[in-house]
Amino acid sequence: MEHWKLQRISALIMIPVVIFSLFYIVNITSISYLQLIDDLSSISGFLISVFFISFILFHSSMGLEVIIEDYVHNENLQKNIISISKLLHITSFFLTILILASI
Amino acid sequence: MDTSNRPLSPHLQIYKPQLTSVLSISHRMTGFALSIIILLSPVIIYFLTNSADTHQVVISLLQNSIIKLIFSLALFGLIYHLCNGIRHLAWDAGYGLDLDSSYKSGYIVLGVSISLTLLILLITGAF
Numbered sequence: 001m002e003h004w005k006l007q008r009i010s011a012l013i014m015i016p017v018v019i020f021s022l023f024y025i026v027n028i029t030s031i032s033y034l035q036l037i038d039d040l041s042s043i044s045g046f047l048i049s050v051f052f053i054s055f056i057l058f059h060s061s062m063g064l065e066v067i068i069e070d071y072v073h074n075e076n077l078q079k080n081i082i083s084i085s086k087l088l089h090i091t092s093f094f095l096t097i098l099i100l101a102s103i
Numbered sequence: 104m105d106t107s108n109r110p111l112s113p114h115l116q117i118y119k120p121q122l123t124s125v126l127s128i129s130h131r132m133t134g135f136a137l138s139i140i141i142l143l144s145p146v147i148i149y150f151l152t153n154s155a156d157t158h159q160v161v162i163s164l165l166q167n168s169i170i171k172l173i174f175s176l177a178l179f180g181l182i183y184h185l186c187n188g189i190r191h192l193a194w195d196a197g198y199g200l201d202l203d204s205s206y207k208s209g210y211i212v213l214g215v216s217i218s219l220t221l222l223i224l225l226i227t228g229a230f
Contacts, residue, residue: 008195011188018185026178026227028151029165033158040152053144060138067131070112088142095145103152 003062010059017052041103053096061089122209130187133180140177175224182223183216 001009024031031039039045064085072078118124150157164170190208193199199208 008192011192015185015189018181022181022223026223029162029227033155036158037152056141060134060141063134064138067135092142092145096148099145099149099152 003065007059007062007066010055010062013055014059017055021052037103040100046100049100050097053093057089057093061086122213123205126187126209126212130184130191133184136177136180137184175220178223179216179220182219183212186212186216186219 028036040049065082068078068081068085072081113124115128147161150161152158165174190199190212193208199205
């Protein structure tokens with residue numbers, strides 16, 4: 001599927017994802033350590049977190065790609081920066097999975 | 104192929120700021136900032152979940168007033184990007200494309216995101 005459509009579809013999925021995460025994150029100071037571990041180590045908590053982080057990173061990677069394409073005019077430099085950005089997103093994805101899986 | 108006569112993107116340094124153009128570039132700027140935050144999220148998740156001690160470090164950092172300000176700005180950036188993103192999706196579906204509607208939806212997005220941010224900060228007792 002083309003980049004434009006994928007970015008819009010991921011944006012649509014992000015709407016409920018962001019609203020749900022927001023409710024959790026703004027209350028993070030009132031959630032105890034044990035409660036947090038409980039939430040994230042349950043199968044549903046793990047799957048929801050992985051689902052969320054995948055879509056957020058996917059959306060972020062595509063958004064950055066368009067910004068880089070528009071503002072970095074040197075073709076080689078543009079390709080390199082896009083590759084670095086993708087690599088950072090993939091690294092962030094696997095690190096998050098690793099951390100969540102080891103809880 | 105002659106590429107010298109193609110239309111240019113607005114040069115932000117000389118383009119007269121209007122509500123619509125400011126909201127448009129703000130969508131990119133908030134998106135960029137949110138990307139940086141999400142790329143750093145493994146570090147935050149690691150400290151939050153590693154042990155009760157590291158969890159406490161993050162929680163006490165969140166009580167710091169400078170961190171609170173950064174957190175509030177990030178919260179506004181996220182809510183703004185969400186609301187304006189819905190506006191963009193409506194445009195992509197062909198709704199509200201005329202100038203009058205663009206301005207109206209622009210003011211709505213600005214009003215809703217400022218109110219929602221303040222509401223969340225008040226409810227969670229951040230201030």
